Amino acid sequence: MAIIDHTTTARYSDAGRTTTTRRLLACGVAAGPIYLAVVAAQVVTRDGFDLTRHPLSLLSLGPGGWIQTANFIVSGVLFVAGAVGMRRAMTAGIGRTWVPRLIGVFGFSSVWAGVFVADPMNGFPTTAGTSDPTVHGILHSIAPVFAFLALIAACIVLARRYFRAGRRAWGVYSAVVGVALLAPDLLMGRDGFSLALAAAAVVGWTWVSAVAADLLRTTVSQLS
Template identity: 50%
Template sequence: MTITATRAHVALPARALLACGAVSGPLYFLTSLTQAAVRDGFDLTKHPASMLSNGDAGWIQVTNFLVTGVLMIAGAIGLSRTLEPGRGSTWGPRLLGVFGVSLLFAAVFKADPGNGFPAGSGPATISTAGILHMAAGSIGFLSLIVATFVFASRFSREGHRGWAVYSRATGVAFFAAFATMSSGNANAVVMLAFWAAVMLAWGWVTAVILRTTR
């Protein structure tokens, strides 16, 4: 009886933390895409989600970064408590935790306005806050990319080839989109591909967390 009660006491907090991580991605994109559809001047083919932090309604995206960052960190903690011993149980969750922390930094240091958003703004300018925002985003995205390969290695060792392939494919696709975006050639195709890659990567996080929960 004592052992059963102890296991339940440990499992319930872990499942709650995992649930937080699982909803972080859907919440982020539901909030971002809703804003993208209604905010004047915002264009998915020109602007990344981080630019929604600007303007009179920018507080919505700032809050979105803060809330989803905390949820992602909680999910990473839940993964670290749930996974069996192995490389993926240490570095995998830690890297996802770094991604969560980068979202908090993205909330504090906003992306620079420009390229027509908010409506009426001119060409993009570079500020200290904007540089710090890009640095935090780069660290967070690279951590997420590395996490896909860490988990892929774990899945391979455990014999889950489908999950290993899924993880590596996600990492490769996200890295390609991020590298192209960072090169400065952000035309409409590149921007839409980047949006899709971020959704793919965060969808992978949700899938891994749900798999762990089951």
């Protein structure tokens, strides 16, 4: 009769779990840079696009719009995978339940923004008059609301987690990002809104990937 070495089996099981968690967190690490790099390339190459007047969502329209649509969906899926990795890595402490959920909502909102594209506005992608709002345009407008609300809430929860763990720099970083993400709301309907929205995306998307990288470097290594 074969003798089962439960210690060896458990060790291999833990190693497999750690490897999977690392891969999921790596998806979260990659998501932000991928999204921002693709956006940056489009901002400087799309004819007629003006960052001071046009929200990034409009890049999904017109010739080549499929690139931004794919960017929303792919980065969103990667962020959701990263959220699953966070849930596996955050086994204790403040935010172990809600931070992954909130990041998951954020990732899903990106996918939603890719599925339901924005309506044309401010002369992009065409200078023709803006038509009445469409169903997909209205549905698209829901995405940034949920994305930013989820990110702000995640910042607050993670700031508490970091401060409680004595990691003041990360706590301050998370709190500052949470405040910065409010900027677009303060400029809604005013000059500078599109720029504030783009800047908030850079700050927020980078923060999520940074948190995933921190978990990949610290928490997961402790599981090895």
